[in-house]
Amino acid sequence: MRPAGIPAGAGALLVVAATLTAVSSAPAKPAETGFSTFVLGPDGVAYCWRAGESALGPVPSTLAHLGTRPVNDLEISDNGERMVVLLAPAPGDAARHRRHEGLAVVVSLPPAPAEPAILSEIPFDGDGRRVAVSRDGRRAYVLAIRPAPEGSREPPRSWLHALDTDAGRVESSAQLDRPPGAIALDPSATRLYLAYAGRIVSYTTRPLARSWHYRSPGANRGLYFRPQTAILHAVRMEQVALFDPEIIAALKPEQRQEREDDATTLVSLPFTADTLLFSQDGLLVAALGPGNRLVFIDAETSRVFAAADDEALDPDQEVRPLYFDAGRGDLAFATFPDKQVRSIRPPVRPLDPSSGAEAAEHAPPAPPAPSPTPLPEPEPTPTLAAPAPPPMATPYPPLPAVAVLAGRLSGRLDVVRSIVVYGPGSIVREQARVSPGADGSWWLPLPTPGTYRIVPLGERSRPVRSEPNFHTVEVKDQGRSDLDFNILGTN
Numbered sequence: 001m002r003p004a005g006i007p008a009g010a011g012a013l014l015v016v017a018a019t020l021t022a023v024s025s026a027p028a029k030p031a032e033t034g035f036s037t038f039v040l041g042p043d044g045v046a047y048c049w050r051a052g053e054s055a056l057g058p059v060p061s062t063l064a065h066l067g068t069r070p071v072n073d074l075e076i077s078d079n080g081e082r083m084v085v086l087l088a089p090a091p092g093d094a095a096r097h098r099r100h101e102g103l104a105v106v107v108s109l110p111p112a113p114a115e116p117a118i119l120s121e122i123p124f125d126g127d128g129r130r131v132a133v134s135r136d137g138r139r140a141y142v143l144a145i146r147p148a149p150e151g152s153r154e155p156p157r158s159w160l161h162a163l164d165t166d167a168g169r170v171e172s173s174a175q176l177d178r179p180p181g182a183i184a185l186d187p188s189a190t191r192l193y194l195a196y197a198g199r200i201v202s203y204t205t206r207p208l209a210r211s212w213h214y215r216s217p218g219a220n221r222g223l224y225f226r227p228q229t230a231i232l233h234a235v236r237m238e239q240v241a242l243f244d245p246e247i248i249a250a251l252k253p254e255q256r257q258e259r260e261d262d263a264t265t266l267v268s269l270p271f272t273a274d275t276l277l278f279s280q281d282g283l284l285v286a287a288l289g290p291g292n293r294l295v296f297i298d299a300e301t302s303r304v305f306a307a308a309d310d311e312a313l314d315p316d317q318e319v320r321p322l323y324f325d326a327g328r329g330d331l332a333f334a335t336f337p338d339k340q341v342r343s344i345r346p347p348v349r350p351l352d353p354s355s356g357a358e359a360a361e362h363a364p365p366a367p368p369a370p371s372p373t374p375l376p377e378p379e380p381t382p383t384l385a386a387p388a389p390p391p392m393a394t395p396y397p398p399l400p401a402v403a404v405l406a407g408r409l410s411g412r413l414d415v416v417r418s419i420v421v422y423g424p425g426s427i428v429r430e431q432a433r434v435s436p437g438a439d440g441s442w443w444l445p446l447p448t449p450g451t452y453r454i455v456p457l458g459e460r461s462r463p464v465r466s467e468p469n470f471h472t473v474e475v476k477d478q479g480r481s482d483l484d485f486n487i488l489g490t491n
Contacts, residue, residue, distance in 0.1 A: 082137025424450025
């Protein structure tokens, strides 16, 4: 699980990632499986911990390259076979606003005693701040931000990048109006969720395009999924809000329209959590807050449990959770700056209600209004099914459920590396880019209204010869699927 928000400095970014070298439906004890994990410290350095050791150690020598720059974020796939690490831009790159200043390092994590190895390095636009990895590790989604030039009134630019970790490349990108506070990928890897004030926005992953949103009042500070479920957990001020898609899908349209909050359950906490970490079986949740305050949540009943007084965490230390065993197993965590490792066993009795925590509350619908105000964007019933990719036999890729720009390449497909969209109203400002499929088909999420130029580019963004040379598209509210190119070769 990952902490909430996006701190300004790389050294302040906190992330937890855990992996089992032997994966099963009911993970065994770490000491019995050669368990190891990587954790990002408050100093922007990645550390390694092996079960049974009382302190963190450096990453293996095969990953020494990770020490050449500060680490912004890291995450390990649920199957424990792959890790994606976001390195901060090299000194000077961010200041010069160099393209492709971000870098994702894809790491293979073989079973012990084999050592981890770097598979590829994937550059991308912006400074990578957050990464979400699919369960099988074959896809990763990066939130990247490029701050505005110093003294400029321009807003920062932000992107979502979809990475193909098998091929070691950026598969597609979508530019965002503004950066979210957190991101999370659902277990099926078909939807990506972005946390904003007042709402949680959903993006389809193939294509990478904005879809519907959940109404979620107030500040949404962190997003998490309970293991083996599609239930989204959002951290709010002194609350954890649960969004169960099955319950939401069962509501009638008029019931949904009456609601001001789409959460299906609210769990009150005695503080605002900075980090959530689920146990390996998803039955318990550890919630860590300011001053290293710690409580546990029963994921089945939503009851809140406090840690025993003699196991309270030192408020003067920085704490990073490492691993939460199944059942009522121990929660292992590291402390900084001493880099020591200790564990806490969850209590068996719920927290006294007088301390400020309450049992789960089902979010009540808002009183019906005489004339409901239309939502600013469509709110179809959420579904975990992704839009089907275009069949190869069709002359043009059909539009997915969301509006897109799409087309197909013919001719010398081998020389094209990406389709790039420039605009709006500019032939030099890049809006988005995507790599075409093996059959030449491509699609991109519909950008904001304006006039755009679409161009096929070759290796290192070099021009190619094509008919036509480019497409000029005026975007309003409708997509297009006829933006084809016949590729003649390189210049």
